[in-house]
Amino acid sequence: MRVLLAQPRGFCAGVVRAIEIVERSIRKFGAPVYVRHEIVHNRHVVETLRGQGAVFVEELSEVPDGAVTIFSAHGVARSVEDEAAARGLPVLDATCPLVAKVHQQGRRYAARGRTLVLIGHAGHAEVEGTIGQVEAPIHLVASVEDVARLDLPESTPLAYLTQTTLSVDDTRGIIAALHARFPDLEGPEVSGICYATQHRQAAVRELCAQVDLLLVVGSRNSSNSTRLREIGEEMGRPSYLIGHGGELDPAWMAGVRTVGLTAGASAPEELVLDVIAALRRLGAGEIAQMPGIREDVEFRLPAELREPTSDPAVQAAQ
């Protein structure tokens, strides 16, 4: 049995930044620091940070007065920011800059009087944050059928936004359905689906052309990891989303000659290595990696967490 790894896979720049914000906050301010919602949707990451002194809460009412508070990479609604400000909580915002960009787009469209449609999944933290960041009603759609059900006149000046971790192909179909129904439609030139999501989906498509089975390392509540597994299924490969090597079922490997392996944007490489070790125990020999895009995206940390440095090049970058 051979293992073929997707490239790119795993951590994106937004996840690296968010984790770094928690770790540096603990070092700088001391434990505990309070994180509203899972900093990223990965259980291993959350447990590791909890071990270092992060306390994860769902509501600000659970944060004691004066405690350092971190907003997760998914972003928060304005009401949450306002509540933190009213209580004078010291806040570090780990919202991914690409999510914040979607918020800004939404506010711009609303200011120009456009009715907003958000393509995304109900209940996801990012979607709740985006809806709560724009002071105008937002219609949420997750499918072409939802577009048909929108109770809006066809002459409505409309603008769409997208969740950052959607299926590129499904989103293209939903945007086409919006265009077909609403002639006065605006949206970002490329959808708000982020670079990391697009790269990982393209890589997994290439991978699936060469493998008998797909394993995606990631947590079940991770949107982008779930989309990767769905792509494997669409391409006719048995596809499983697993948190670590211990979740591997040997029965899946019957008759499999090449296993494809990738990881969602919130899954650390150490979990990929854990799955490789489990595959080796099941008889995997050669481990190869597909050629693919090397990402070099980095996002700046909040000013209060940047290390003081005397290097002028680093200072310029900060």
Ligand code: SF4
């Ligand atoms: S998946 Fe994209 S939007 Fe989400 S944290 Fe990563 S870079 Fe940011």
